[in-house]
Amino acid sequence: EQEIHYLAYYDPLTQLPNRRLLVDRLQKALAESVRRSRCGAVLMLDLDNFKTLNETQGHERGDMLLRQVAQRLCGCVQGEDTVARHGGDEFVVVLEDLGQSLEGAAARAEEMGQKILAAMRHPFLLEGEPRHTTLSMGVT
Secondary structure, eight states, X not given: OHHHHHHHHBOTTTOSBOHHHHXXXXXXXXXXXXXXXXXXXXXXXXXXXXXXXXXXXXXXXXXXXXXXXXXXXXXXXXXXXXXXXXXXXEEEEEEOOOOSOHHHHHHHHHHHHHHHHHHHHSOEEETTEEEOOOEEEEEO
16 A cells, blocks of 8 residues: 555655655645745756667666756755656756745745756766756746
């Protein structure tokens, strides 16, 4: 029963919440935001050129990269925030309780975006070889 629950709500590769759990957490975060008059943000992240890596160097290396990206993203956020794997090479970060001011929340979301970009600039080690990757990000 526990394994079925885990597989229903978590990505087995990265151990992050999957799309189903992400939707649930987004709904809860939105309801809490409205109830408490607080702002939040959603960051959509997509690894650039992931398909090329996956197809030319193999799915094993692609999986290694996805796991390392997940670890770095988790290292960037606070405990109440959510990092989820939306699917493929797409990740979502849900930032909660960024304050009451839209301007302040936007500034804090931008800071988090910059922190994530800085974390991704360092090379990833795939079977001992350094590999740089970039990502595209959208924030709302």
